[in-house]
Amino acid sequence: MTETALPLTASQLVLRAKQRELEAVRQLAQRTELVDAIGRLIHGLQRERGATSVWLASGGQRFAEVRTQAMAEADQAEQVLRQQLAGQLAPEQAAGAPLLTLMAWVLMGLEQLPALRAQVARQQLDAAASVAAYSRLIAGPVELIFHIADAARLPAASRLLVALLHLVQANEAAGQERALGAVLFASGRCAQAQQQRVLHLIDAQERSLQVFADFAEPALRSDWEARQLTPEAARLERLRRTLAMARPEAPLDTRHSDDWFEVSSQRIDALWQLQLDLMARLRAECESQSRQAEQDLQDSEGLLQGLRRHPPQHAGAVARFFEADPAAQPVPGPDAVAPAADNAALMALLQEQAARLARMEAELDNARRTLHERKVIERAKGVLMSRLGMTEEAAFRALQKTSMDQNRRLLDVAEATLSLPDFAFGPTPGVPHV
């Protein structure tokens, strides 16, 4: 069952813990590559979605070449992602059932892509339906990044992953905004449902970018602030205002269509560049953690071998262990055990290790709380959508309004929604149950 000969010693366990730390860092480094591949696939599909919506809205006249190129890029990203996903099956990756299930969903979605493209090619979908289909395809990979961030246990990398997830979400909202806005301007009419959705997407970007700013490092934050000070950003804001102020079903100037696509593409490119910078930081963080964990393991091995060569004197050793004042032990648990004189070096190593792991655990709290909050809010939105037949943005607005009206945190409102019994929602509309 184990390669370790009995009897088991404390120093064996300390070394094994150090090995496990190194393995965990390497596993996260591998997951980071998976995140990179997911990010590139999402980016490719977003480009394909944007080009496809213009192509469909123009009756197959415009962006045919851009679309072909975007499809090729998405296909290439898919191949890389498939390799990364296959790598996650390795036992040392320790991918759990939820991650594997989500990976299966993503593959399942990708297996539907040829059928979607065929429908588009035959122009059997309108532009808005195509945007919706691509957006649902993209939701799976985004969720996968969420799950990877949620499973990460290294504070600095976890913070960067939380920042990345929210940047990807902002980018996805920006991508949907570009595609929907393009459809609206190209159609020459401000359809109300799509106008509302665009406003929701602008709002969602702001919220996601706020979380990004909370978790990214200052250099990346100022990077993003600098990228927003462009003439194109100002032009985008003017066009956004045009969309926001238009009365429902009022005519829109179709000449804005190209301009909209150009300036919203530049916003997306800026977000994408930021994402690449963030990925580079994440990689560097994993590499630095990995080197440190290797060094730490080596040092500990050396120290413990030294101990074995010069065994400490047992005779006459005072068990200081039991003498220290319990009240002087700051943290219960491991720290309740004080150094014994006969192997103080091992004890010091263990104490340092326990204190470091406890510190890491405490540092993780903030990232985990943010992810937990997102999870609870998504779940509450899901309940409102399934029980009351609401759209996603209506569900979010209902939670937000309750939060503001009752002066309660959004998280508390979401938790309260989840704890309501089914009958509180009245008779179910004709929605299939999962």
Place this chain on the structure above:
Amino acid sequence: MTETALPLTASQLVLRAKQRELEAVRQLAQRTELVDAIGRLIHGLQRERGATSVWLASGGQRFAEVRTQAMAEADQAEQVLRQQLAGQLAPEQAAGAPLLTLMAWVLMGLEQLPALRAQVARQQLDAAASVAAYSRLIAGPVELIFHIADAARLPAASRLLVALLHLVQANEAAGQERALGAVLFASGRCAQAQQQRVLHLIDAQERSLQVFADFAEPALRSDWEARQLTPEAARLERLRRTLAMARPEAPLDTRHSDDWFEVSSQRIDALWQLQLDLMARLRAECESQSRQAEQDLQDSEGLLQGLRRHPPQHAGAVARFFEADPAAQPVPGPDAVAPAADNAALMALLQEQAARLARMEAELDNARRTLHERKVIERAKGVLMSRLGMTEEAAFRALQKTSMDQNRRLLDVAEATLSLPDFAFGPTPGVPHV
């Protein structure tokens, strides 16, 4: 890197997820055996602590035989525990660095036990110091149970582990209460510090048993209620009142000493019986989950093999995937992907799996919140102990009093304490830093 031949398919991932679920159940079953061994070691050390304190308080006159027997039992429990710990080194157990570090602490503590016993044998410790030393030795294994409960991811078993942890904590507080009360009665004088500690321990038992009752099943709860309706329980309450009402440093009737030991031992035995019942429930739960996961894996394998023998028709298949109304999808993420006609069976399997995992995750919330609360409160106590040199009970009372005075939850007060900067606590007393 992986035994799976490319290209990777969604159905491979679904099966792998099912396998991982089965592995996770088996891993938890193995951890449950570890918890059992830890529980038995704690029980043995508690008996040894009780007998030792009477033996020391009587100047080596009484309980010599009981003590010898208790030591033999503790030694036996230690051997079983060492085997269980060695089993945790197996790769399939996937014990992480924090668990391994904690295991090392526990072993380290056990390696000090012979030195403690030698000090006791030479009567170099007084009874109170011996109780303190044994109590610190026991704190490590209790923390190990906490960690195992915290790492568990199966809702029903997690709830039972949370109940078990709090039962063990109640039992440990009861054990310390017995030992300290025995010292007080045997000394014939009500030392104030120890009197305060006994009252704190009684309070701690109530709090732990409340959490036990919240998480245990109704049958176990009524089991415990029935066990408390004994004449011995009433005698214990009378003696507790005697201790509580005594003025500090007032004389105590030494004739109560035996009676105290007898009735508090009966309380501990009742708690121990309850713990055995709870362990049996936990084992049964793991076995039932394991059988279910095996069946589930078999069924899925059969279903997917059937699919391969009768490949679904691709031609003419409508990609329903993209047609369903997004608003009709109740939960974002996996559920944003709707069934495709060409492999609806796999899609249904995947949907069922995703919904089940999401439900499990939601059901885990309550157990995890309770464990998180304990962790934050322990950490805040540790900060007060190390920064202000408080004892454990003084630290807890300070948190509790702030909570009541300010009408805030204990968790909020603990979190606020942790977020205070170091200088808020003033100059550090002479306490070693970790």
